[in-house]
Amino acid sequence: MIIQKSLRTVELGIAYLEAGPDGGQPVVCFHGFPDCARSYAEIMLALADRGYKVVAPFLRGFAPTRFLDESTPRTGDMAALGQDALDFFDALALQDAIVVGQDWGSSIAEILTFSRQNRVSKLVKLNWYGVYSMAESAQSRDFDYAQMRDSWHVWLLNTPLGEAVVTFDAENFCRALWEQWSPSWAPEQLVVAFDDAKTSFLPPDFGKIVLSAYRSGMSGLGGDERHDGLRACIGQTPAITCEMIVLTGADDKVEGGLSEEATKRYFTGGLVHKVVEGARHFIHRQRPDEVIGAIVNG
Numbered sequence: 001m002i003i004q005k006s007l008r009t010v011e012l013g014i015a016y017l018e019a020g021p022d023g024g025q026p027v028v029c030f031h032g033f034p035d036c037a038r039s040y041a042e043i044m045l046a047l048a049d050r051g052y053k054v055v056a057p058f059l060r061g062f063a064p065t066r067f068l069d070e071s072t073p074r075t076g077d078m079a080a081l082g083q084d085a086l087d088f089f090d091a092l093a094l095q096d097a098i099v100v101g102q103d104w105g106s107s108i109a110e111i112l113t114f115s116r117q118n119r120v121s122k123l124v125k126l127n128w129y130g131v132y133s134m135a136e137s138a139q140s141r142d143f144d145y146a147q148m149r150d151s152w153h154v155w156l157l158n159t160p161l162g163e164a165v166v167t168f169d170a171e172n173f174c175r176a177l178w179e180q181w182s183p184s185w186a187p188e189q190l191v192v193a194f195d196d197a198k199t200s201f202l203p204p205d206f207g208k209i210v211l212s213a214y215r216s217g218m219s220g221l222g223g224d225e226r227h228d229g230l231r232a233c234i235g236q237t238p239a240i241t242c243e244m245i246v247l248t249g250a251d252d253k254v255e256g257g258l259s260e261e262a263t264k265r266y267f268t269g270g271l272v273h274k275v276v277e278g279a280r281h282f283i284h285r286q287r288p289d290e291v292i293g294a295i296v297n298g
Helices: 037-049 078-091 104-115 131-139 145-150 152-157 160-168 170-181 187-200 205-219 225-235 260-266 288-296
Strands: 003-008 012-019 026-030 053-057 097-101 120-125 243-249 271-276
Touching (some): 003 078, 012 078, 026 037, 026 078, 026 104, 037 187, 053 078, 078 205, 078 225, 097 104, 097 288, 104 120, 104 131, 104 225, 120 288, 131 260, 152 160, 152 205, 160 205, 170 187, 170 205
Parallel strands (some): 026 053, 026 097, 097 120, 243 271
16 A cells, blocks of 8 residues: 655755655665656566565646745755755665666765765666766767657756746646657556546746756756755765666657766676666656566566
8 A cells, every 4th residue: 555644854844755664675766757656567566576665756847746835946956956856865775776767866866876975785776877977968068869859858847948838838738748758558557546646746846946057057057056965065076876767768768878987986785787678757657567577576
């Protein structure tokens, strides 16, 4: 059974899902954009049956997680999202955790892992995107124009039109991304999953966080000064020393990658990369058994 709980941090009332016995090894699952914590429901139940304690928080800007103070800046840069994850992890006092992340959650999972190395036993990323891919991209002089085309939403959100889209048409904007990223799903399957996820895309905070996330990633501009310490740490791209698995969808057109040299430099605990045939961007929704296998077996 999955139950919804909440906890308070300095900035947020974080809503999260929980399943499994209290004494089980913890698994923390971070969702991406545009999605929600319920995207891990099938995986959570399967892991709970195997004795794991699984938690999946709703990120800032995604209902029912909420800001405690109206004056708190609605920033969605990596440092803000990462600090939320650290606050959540520390509030639950988790140890020997397996950390899982997809899309935005992939970068969040990286930040949590390198910040709490002694309390994380394994990192499972469901795409390459994250702190390290962004750092490598910033230094690259080779451009993938096909990927730029497929990532049109990034460019749109960095124009004046971006604010209007997330303010007045966020649902249809997100639906367009789902349809692009999941063309192999049956239409009725996509509709059911999206209609559930979209309940987290509530204005005005959702749009503000999305704009901040994509504009900070493109411009490199900072966010809330309360996160400056973590932002500086992220900029140093500390290595991850625990066991690490990366699953990527063979048909994920949003996906990039890292060179062999970069992976050896950043992931010193060893890395296994598996390409999942027939999967696209929402790999945890489309191939849950592959994700469960990576968590349980490596």
